[in-house]
Amino acid sequence: MTNHSKNKKLLLNIGFAVIGIAIVAFLLNAPDETTSFLPKDEIHIAFHAIESKKEAEKSCIDCHSETGVAPLPEKHPPKYRCLFCHKR
Ligand code: HEC
């Protein structure tokens, strides 16, 4: 192998390492771990038991909508998949 192609290979490896670190950093940052968990109270206990996140989430907006008993804060982020952010 020539010196030139060795250098190229090293650069490529460094490149992959940097990308890998960037991805891990991204995953560790989102979603924000300060996001409140799904409460473990009478209201929400049933949703802990439903294995499929998608199934469990169907009822959330019954109460957490503008007209529900517990509306979301005004500045709430996009809310399609509650349980990805509000972990159980
Ligand atoms: C029957 C109505 C009802 C349903 C259905 C419901 N919630 Fe709630 N939720 C409430 C009420 C009332 C509160 C405020 C009091 C409390 O914490 O229990 C609340 C509070 C919360 C909080 C705030 C907890 C905190 O620490 O401040 C989160 C997060 C939440 N709910 C997520 C969910 C998710 C996700 C679902 C669907 C899986 C869901 N809720 C379904 C009524 C409901």
Ligand code: HEC
């Ligand atoms: C992209 C992540 C994300 C998704 C998806 C999401 N939330 Fe939130 N939610 C947050 C964050 C972050 C806050 C805190 C916002 C603030 O402080 O203004 C919050 C706040 C809340 C609160 C107010 C109480 C608290 O803990 O501050 C409730 C209730 C809540 N979310 C319910 C829901 C429900 C129900 C869904 C699904 C319909 C949902 N969220 C989807 C990130 C998310």
